[in-house]
Amino acid sequence: xxxxLNDPDNIVDEMLSGFLKANSDIVEATENKRVVKxxxxxxxxxxxxxxxxxxxxxxxxxxxxxxxxxxxAVGEICSSPTAVAFLDAAKCADQGKGVAxxxxxxxxxNMNVKMAVKMAQKQGLTIKTVIANDDVASAPKNxxxxxxxxxxxxxxxxxxxxxxxxGGSLDEVINAAQxxxxxxxxxxxxxxxxxxxxxxxxxxxxxxxxxEVGIGHHGEPGIEVCELETADKMAKRMTDxxxxxxxxxxxxxxxxxxxxxxxxxVMELYVLYNEVxxxxxxxxxxxxxxxxxxxxxxxxxxxxxxxLMKLDEELKELLDMPVNTVGLKQKGKEKG
Amino acid sequence: xxxxLNDPDNIVDEMLSGFLKANSDIVEATENKRVVKxxxxxxxxxxxxxxxxxxxxxxxxxxxxxxxxxxxAVGEICSSPTAVAFLDAAKCADQGKGVAxxxxxxxxxNMNVKMAVKMAQKQGLTIKTVIANDDVASAPKNxxxxxxxxxxxxxxxxxxxxxxxxGGSLDEVINAAQxxxxxxxxxxxxxxxxxxxxxxxxxxxxxxxxxEVGIGHHGEPGIEVCELETADKMAKRMTDxxxxxxxxxxxxxxxxxxxxxxxxxVMELYVLYNEVxxxxxxxxxxxxxxxxxxxxxxxxxxxxxxxLMKLDEELKELLDMPVNTVGLKQKGKEKG
Numbered sequence: 312x313x314x315x316l317n318d319p320d321n322i323v324d325e326m327l328s329g330f331l332k333a334n335s336d337i338v339e340a341t342e343n344k345r346v347v348k349x350x351x352x353x354x355x356x357x358x359x360x361x362x363x364x365x366x367x368x369x370x371x372x373x374x375x376x377x378x379x380x381x382x383x384a385v386g387e388i389c390s391s392p393t394a395v396a397f398l399d400a401a402k403c404a405d406q407g408k409g410v411a412x413x414x415x416x417x418x419x420x421n422m423n424v425k426m427a428v429k430m431a432q433k434q435g436l437t438i439k440t441v442i443a444n445d446d447v448a449s450a451p452k453n454x455x456x457x458x459x460x461x462x463x464x465x466x467x468x469x470x471x472x473x474x475x476x477x478g479g480s481l482d483e484v485i486n487a488a489q490x491x492x493x494x495x496x497x498x499x500x501x502x503x504x505x506x507x508x509x510x511x512x513x514x515x516x517x518x519x520x521x522x523e524v525g526i527g528h529h530g531e532p533g534i535e536v537c538e539l540e541t542a543d544k545m546a547k548r549m550t551d552x553x554x555x556x557x558x559x560x561x562x563x564x565x566x567x568x569x570x571x572x573x574x575x576x577v578m579e580l581y582v583l584y585n586e587v588x589x590x591x592x593x594x595x596x597x598x599x600x601x602x603x604x605x606x607x608x609x610x611x612x613x614x615x616x617x618x619l620m621k622l623d624e625e626l627k628e629l630l631d632m633p634v635n636t637v638g639l640k641q642k643g644k645e646k647g
Numbered sequence: 648x649x650x651x652l653n654d655p656d657n658i659v660d661e662m663l664s665g666f667l668k669a670n671s672d673i674v675e676a677t678e679n680k681r682v683v684k685x686x687x688x689x690x691x692x693x694x695x696x697x698x699x700x701x702x703x704x705x706x707x708x709x710x711x712x713x714x715x716x717x718x719x720a721v722g723e724i725c726s727s728p729t730a731v732a733f734l735d736a737a738k739c740a741d742q743g744k745g746v747a748x749x750x751x752x753x754x755x756x757n758m759n760v761k762m763a764v765k766m767a768q769k770q771g772l773t774i775k776t777v778i779a780n781d782d783v784a785s786a787p788k789n790x791x792x793x794x795x796x797x798x799x800x801x802x803x804x805x806x807x808x809x810x811x812x813x814g815g816s817l818d819e820v821i822n823a824a825q826x827x828x829x830x831x832x833x834x835x836x837x838x839x840x841x842x843x844x845x846x847x848x849x850x851x852x853x854x855x856x857x858x859e860v861g862i863g864h865h866g867e868p869g870i871e872v873c874e875l876e877t878a879d880k881m882a883k884r885m886t887d888x889x890x891x892x893x894x895x896x897x898x899x900x901x902x903x904x905x906x907x908x909x910x911x912x913v914m915e916l917y918v919l920y921n922e923v924x925x926x927x928x929x930x931x932x933x934x935x936x937x938x939x940x941x942x943x944x945x946x947x948x949x950x951x952x953x954x955l956m957k958l959d960e961e962l963k964e965l966l967d968m969p970v971n972t973v974g975l976k977q978k979g980k981e982k983g
Contacts, residue, residue: 313838313855313949315915317877325878326914329921333903333937368913502649519649541653542661567669574910576946577704578662579651585665601669605941610912613649613947640976 319508337376343399347372348382357475357484358404362392369638370607376636379472391419394426409437409481415460416444441488445497448525448533462570462607462616463495473632496553497618501526505610528609546586549617561595568618573608655844673712679735683708684718693811693820694740698728705974706943712972715808727755730762745773745817751796752780777824781833784861784869798906798943798952799831809968832889833954837862841946864945882922885953897931904954909944
């Protein structure tokens with residue numbers, strides 16, 4: 312295992328310590344060492360929090376900051392944060408107007424968030440939730456509630472965070488975040504497995520010359536394993552899976568997010584984007600904003616995810632709001 | 648080779664096409680398809696350009712944008728851009744006040760920039776140059792002119808670009824960029840080789856369980872090959888190489904940049920940063936700003952570079968200026 316590590320059991324502590332020191336203009340530590348909060352949060356607004364396992368940098372802590380999440384609960388590698396971490400994140404974010412907890416659909420996170428909501432209730436703090444389920448490959452369309460949350464969570468945080476920053480009520484923030492994820496579909500292709508530092512070897516296999524379509528961020532099996540294809544064919548395969556699912560149609564405007572899974576050269580993500588945009592254009596779908604880079608990763612996995620969000624005027628306004636986090640920095644809209 | 652590619656011979660064209668489409672709010676194409684220019688450049692200022700081989704994303708085109716570079720010349724993978732590309736980049740950037748070409752010390756780039764300068768002269772356009780040579784491992788201290796330019800180029804572009812945006816003359820921009828790189832030292836450690844898409848297998852070797860200290864971005868040999876160490880030992884080794892070279896001393900303030908080489912999980916870069924900052928603190932050196940991420944990569948190489956820039960008030964002011972490029976987005980200074 313060729314990696315930059317000390318004791319694998321301390322990796323989350325050390326990563327967090329480094330992250331907080333390097334980004335002290337944006338984030339700060341809290342009393343709970345598994346909770347990171349934003350240095351500047353808008354005054355008197357609804358709190359927005361998230362949380363998840365480590366190993367997906369910049370998710371989740373990288374989306375804490377101005378106009379996005381106010382705090383994030385941090386789990387071990389590929390494990391949910393504790394209920395107490397979610398609760399403490401909510402307490403950090405609360406300004407008396409309630410807290411929106413926007414997170415991904417994994418059993419551990421579901422269980423711990425539910426417990427945090429109950430504990431908060433007893434303390435007079437209202438937490439409402441949106442559960443991201445944008446990963447098309449993880450369950451059939453008629454079982455959307457079973458689908459995992461993947462890179463589409465970034466659009467959920469962006470839109471929910473923007474609504475809160477605009478002064479939206481808790482219900483309005485929840486509705487905006489729910490709308491964002493409801494309009495969003497993702498799919499991933501894995502080219503290599505990833506290695507958990509504490510394990511030291513990959514815990515699943517992707518054979519050389521093959522790729523796994525629909526793979527999850529933790530190596531959860533996808534739709535099929537097939538021969539490694541060209542970037543153009545991957546783009547076609549990914550759009551063919553995503554577009555009919557919502558559906559996305561001619562005349563639509565979309566936001567596109569292509570994220571590397573950790574070990575993919577960014578150059579190759581642009582090769583993929585090049586074809587994705589062409590395929591969308593051929594179908595009459597216009598790209599309003601694009602994000603290409605390592606936005607939601609899976610340790611050292613090679614591969615990429617494609618995420619599309621269908622836009623309307625409200626979602627465009629929310630997406631365009633400036634944001635300043637470690638993982639996503641954006642000025643106001645200047646395009647067009 | 649598990650990669651996201653079409654025909655390897657077209658990778659630069661396709662990458663550029665995707666890059667321009669995805670980032671059309673920041674960059675735009677030019678008549679020369681190997682030159683990318685900024686969409687918005689400050690009015691009536693000195694032009695700032697760079698250029699280099701492809702495969703180092705976000706370098707070089709990722710640093711084109713507001714308050715940084717006005718244009719960049721694009722080479723093939725690990726090859727210099729042509730003299731004509733450098734010249735055309737300069738023409739794009741010129742507003743009658745001359746152009747600063749800030750680039751890295753590689754023989755192909757040196758040759759082509761020199762030719763571009765001569766061609767420009769004949770056309771009445773003044774190009775002055777700064778050649779980055781921040782890579783400590785590439786030659787002894789008394790032969791600094793032989794050293795390569797690596798991730799420290801980002802500080803050179805940042806400071807030179809800021810000076811130009813502030814209305815500095817060509818000589819002032821050149822002096823600021825030269826000062827930035829003179830105050831900057833870098834070193835890299837490689838854990839795996841990289842694979843040129845057209846070759847299909849690594850063109851050099853780093854054996855499992857070993858690491859190459861001082862490796863270049865194209866696999867140029869470093870100072871030594873040794874056993875793979877912990878992150879903390881790597882941090883010590885890197886700071887031990889960099890700190891005495893300038894020298895950096897107690898009481899200094901520095902900017903720190905840790906860049907992954909393409910396939911390194913960002914989490915691990917933070918583990919490395921955590922120890923680097925601790926070691927600097929122990930020596931009485933304060934970190935003024937830190938940058939941790941994939942800022943200057945080498946295809947799919949695993950490993951990291953450490954770059955330090957010793958600051959004074961002028962460099963701090965230049966570093967703090969807001970910037971909006973694909974690779975680096977920064978609001979004004981809010982810290983402290």
